[in-house]
Amino acid sequence: MASRDSASSGDPFASIRAGTLTHLRKHGCHCYPFFDGSLLGVIAGAARALRIVELGTALGYTACWFAHGAPDARIDTIDFDPEHVRLARTNIEAAGFAKRVTLHEGAFDDVLPKLKPGYDVGFFDGFDPTLRNLKELRTLLRPGGVLITTNLNFGSEARSYRERLSDSKQWRTTFAAEDGRTAISIKI
Template identity: 35%
Template sequence: MMPSADLPDVLQAIQLATRSHQQQHACNAHTFEDGAGLWQLVQQHQPRHMLELGSGLGYTACLMALASPQGQVLTLEGDPEHAALARQQIAALGLQQRVQLHEGSFATVMQALQLPAGSQDLVFFDGNMPPLILVQHFHTLLAPGGLLVCANIDLNGPLGARRVRAELADAQRWQLLPPLESGLTRVARRLPALSP
């Protein structure tokens, strides 16, 4: 698959490098396939504080930082080799001041970061399918109006996917927006809490 011509050349190069690495190593460093859609979403909303779970080789963290020039990205990666390669991509684009990569399991790093409730404007999840409890935690982390971009909901079978889809369909908590990746990645806006 060719990279999206709607993206800057530097991002297309990272996307191609990620695909090449994944093919050579048969690893899980898959690249997000709708970079143009994510680019447009971030450009439109200009989030200032972004959290990414699943850095891969740094493609989407760099994409979000470039699409929102005032934004800061916290990105988490569990694979040490992928984290090292992502750091190289981030440094090559001069984004070290705006993209902070944390290496380790999502649970361990999230616990260590202790991000305050309502502190994030966008959460991008591109790991294996998120458990329901994590999606509910994303709701807590997002500011009212903040966006959840969640890939791979259908990876681990129907039961978990059904629970996560039901959470995102809760019209008192989320507003569903048009999806990315031909419907494979859900996008939802966190709604303000209802007054008692």
């Protein structure tokens, strides 16, 4: 699972992260990996998560961190790029998480309505967050569940998305991560 490089960096999945950067440079597919998977692992572990839903698998870096940080959790992760799903499957299997991580190949809007509510943690890491994504993630999360949203500086709906997360009747939110580009919210 861990290469010598990843062991020295303290990130057991650093080789998947590095592989994702190599892949995107070759293919220009903009699948930038999250800046530090350990934040996700710690949040999922602190929440004692049993069910996690992830939007944007890329090559499996963050799915592996969720599985590592929350050892009792099952993770549903979604991506519409068949090559990403293929590479992620290989990486997730090699990391030993194949039994707990389900890869759904398809668009977020098609897959999310098919999932059963009651998730402890939701993670949006697609290209640009939409209000539809937010509505569906809110439906899927249990009260008290944690939503992590990246890329809040991208897309035409990011501003409205931030405003919704700032509604204290619905969410308790901090924009502390990644200079405010990533929000961490609790569903009220």
